[in-house]
Structure formats: structure tokens, C-alpha cells
Amino acid sequence: MSRVINTMAFLKFSALLWCILVLIASLSHVEGSTRVELSTGYYYHTCPEAAQIVEDGVLLAVKSDTRMGASLLRLHFHDCFVNGCDGSVLLDDNATFTGEKTAFPNSGSLRGFEVVDLIKAKLEEACPGIVSCADILALASQYAVYHLGGPSWEVKLGRRDSLTANRTAANVFLPSPASNITTLTSNFAVQGLSFKDMVALSGAHTIGFARCTAFRSRIYNDVDINPPFKQYLQSICPRVGNDSVLQGMDLKTPSHFDNLYYKNLLVKKGLLHSDQEIYNSNKADPIVRKFSRSLTKFYKSFAKAMIKMGDISHLTGTQGEVRLHCRKAN
Known part of the structure; x- marks a missing residue:
């Protein structure tokens, strides 16, 4: 009799263990589905002309104002150093938060927002709702450096845009010209x-x-x-x-x-x-x-x-969103 009871208890324990393992696996799958690795070919099928549109926009801007190359590079830096490469630096102030543009290291010195706006508009015409503002900054900085005589590198893509900005963090984490x-x-x-x-x-x-x-x-x-x-x-x-x-x-x-x-x-x-x-x-x-x-x-x-x-704390998968306008959340 005890042997039968032991067998039944073992079967119940085995069934419970199996359910737990299945649950863990399913949760891992769900968690994994929200995390997507960045890749150089991320827009290969969804917006194959994305890189060319960004490059054309950068070239036009730099030809008009050579200072703009450094400004676009700086935008990417100042974006990534505040909560990650998530396009937060591009957000205007709104009723719920004060954006990063007025933080001390940014106020009066960040430029290039209009260039990003023009590039984004072109991308929305070609492939609506596909290319993030954070990825525009990553691509634009590479093309800016390259077309001013610097090196080229493979830009990994697939970032999503944040829904908010962090002015306090911008004042803390961005290096100052007076830093030691x-x-x-x-x-x-x-x-x-x-x-x-x-x-x-x-x-x-x-x-x-x-x-x-x-x-x-x-x-x-x-x-x-x-x-x-x-x-x-x-x-x-x-x-x-x-x-x-x-x-x-x-x-x-x-x-x-x-x-x-x-x-x-x-x-x-x-x-x-x-x-x-x-x-x-x-x-x-x-x-x-x-x-x-x-x-x-x-x-x-x-x-x-x-x-x-470019890998600093980026958003991927179902995190954040792909903004339709880089200055505001959807």
C-alpha cells in the first residue's frame, strides 16, 4: 500500500515539476520576445533604403554647414549618455516632463534637431513607422564622421525610442568642459x-x-x-x-x-x-x-x-516605441 502511495506522490511531484518547467520556458520565451539583438541588417526587409536616406540627409546638411557634422555626432553622444541610446535627447518639453535639451551641458549648444526632423520625414514617406529616431542618430553620427574624412564602422540597428526624457540625469552624467x-x-x-x-x-x-x-x-x-x-x-x-x-x-x-x-x-x-x-x-x-x-x-x-x-542601454523588441515624430511620443 505504501509503495502505491509513494508511486502516486512521485507521479504528482513529476507532473508539478513538469508544469513548472513548462511555465519557466514559456516565461523565458515571452521575455526573450521583448529583447531583440541589434544587427547591421535590421531594416534589410522593412526599410532597405533607410541608410541611404539618412546618409543623403547628413550630406545635404554638412554641405550647407560643415559644423553640422560635429553637431550630429554630439547629439548621439548626449543621447547615449543619458539612460542609453534611446532618442530621449530629441524630445521637447511637455506637460509631464522637462526634456534634456535645457540641461546645463545641452542648453544653447546642441544643434541638428531640424536635420533629424527632415531625415525622419523622408523615412516616414518611404517606410512609415519603421525606423526609430535613436537609430537615425546612430547612423547620422557615422555618416557625419565618414564624410568629414574619418573612419567608417558597421552601425548596429534595431533600437526603439523612449517615451520620456531625463533632464536630471543629463545634468549628472554628461561630461562638462570643466571636468577633470x-x-x-x-x-x-x-x-x-x-x-x-x-x-x-x-x-x-x-x-x-x-x-x-x-x-x-x-x-x-x-x-x-x-x-x-x-x-x-x-x-x-x-x-x-x-x-x-x-x-x-x-x-x-x-x-x-x-x-x-x-x-x-x-x-x-x-x-x-x-x-x-x-x-x-x-x-x-x-x-x-x-x-x-x-x-x-x-x-x-x-x-x-x-x-x-551605441550599445548603451538601448530599447528593443516591445520596449519603448518607434516615434512618428522625433520631438514627441506617439
Whole structure:
């Protein structure tokens, strides 16, 4: 009798265990269905012309204003560093939240929103509701770099757009022009980026311009600055006034993506305090010297770091949405 009872108990336990395993498997399937890996061929069937539309939009914008290349690259950076590469930086303020555009590191300096709007409109004509704003930023930054003479890399796609923005996080996690090496290292490490990634990605400052407000403190307070360079900058950027004066991040070729940024650092001609910090008697120095000597090594490291940055906390699958307009949720 006891043997029969034991057998029945075993069968009940086996049936229960099987149900649990089936439930776990089904839940894993559901969870897996919401997570989709990014891939370079994500739009191959749904919007095969997506990359070309973005590239055409970037080329048109850069031909009209060469500064726009650096601006589009910066948009991607500032998007990914705040809650991930989710297009949140593009959202306007609304009744439920204040967007990231007015955060201190972004206010008055982020550009390119109209370019993204035009590209998005073209994509909506070609394949409605398919290509996310976050993916537009990832593609646009690559084409901007490439068409300004920089490296190319395979852009992984399939990101979804966030429904909200985070102004508080933008004020905390975006590096400031006044950041020191410790703060910079921490800002990048929080995003899962290595010290070498940080030095390589800082090379994005080989293109673009900065306003006087971004470098005034450096030229009047720092000592690790080339004297003639300091005098020149003080002549165009007085202690008071002329806040809108623009100076190339790279003194000679601010519209060409090269490695002169690192060569400038070697002679204490980094425009921003945060730039010169990565060549200031610390462990970044050997990497800076290597990139200054080899354009190929810089390009390779920059491309690798950009791919890595594009993976930061992206939304996929059923997370978020594909916005129809990049400035607002659907």
C-alpha cells in the first residue's frame, strides 16, 4: 500500500515539476520576445533604403554647414549618455516632463534637431513607422564622421525610442568642459566604457566648434596651456562679453576628422579644460601619444568605441516605441 502511495506522490511531484518547467520556458520565451539583438541588417526587409536616406540627409546638411557634422555626432553622444541610446535627447518639453535639451551641458549648444526632423520625414514617406529616431542618430553620427574624412564602422540597428526624457540625469552624467580626469573616467565608466574608450571618444573634438563660455575658465585660470595660444584666445574671448564667439576645437582643421586634436594636446593647446586633462601627466598620456602618431590606430579605436557606445542601454523588441515624430511620443 505504501509503495502505491509513494508511486502516486512521485507521479504528482513529476507532473508539478513538469508544469513548472513548462511555465519557466514559456516565461523565458515571452521575455526573450521583448529583447531583440541589434544587427547591421535590421531594416534589410522593412526599410532597405533607410541608410541611404539618412546618409543623403547628413550630406545635404554638412554641405550647407560643415559644423553640422560635429553637431550630429554630439547629439548621439548626449543621447547615449543619458539612460542609453534611446532618442530621449530629441524630445521637447511637455506637460509631464522637462526634456534634456535645457540641461546645463545641452542648453544653447546642441544643434541638428531640424536635420533629424527632415531625415525622419523622408523615412516616414518611404517606410512609415519603421525606423526609430535613436537609430537615425546612430547612423547620422557615422555618416557625419565618414564624410568629414574619418573612419567608417558597421552601425548596429534595431533600437526603439523612449517615451520620456531625463533632464536630471543629463545634468549628472554628461561630461562638462570643466571636468577633470577623475570625473571623465567616472562618467565613461558608468556607461560601461573603458579608459581607452574615453580617450578615443574624446577625439571627437577633432571636429566642431565651442563657444567662449565653454573655454573662458580655462584661458583665464589654467596653467597647463600654451602661452601664445592663451593670449590669442583671450583676445577673442574677454573675461566679460562675447559669449557667442566660436573657436574650432581643433585649431587647424575643425571640419576634418583627423588626429590633430591629440597633437594639440601634446603642446598644451587643448581648447577645453577637459581636453587637456587627458594629457596632463596621467595614464592617458601614452594613449594620447599613440593616437597622435598613428591616424590608423586612432580611427580603429574610435570606431570600436563608437560601436560600444551605441550599445548603451538601448530599447528593443516591445520596449519603448518607434516615434512618428522625433520631438514627441506617439
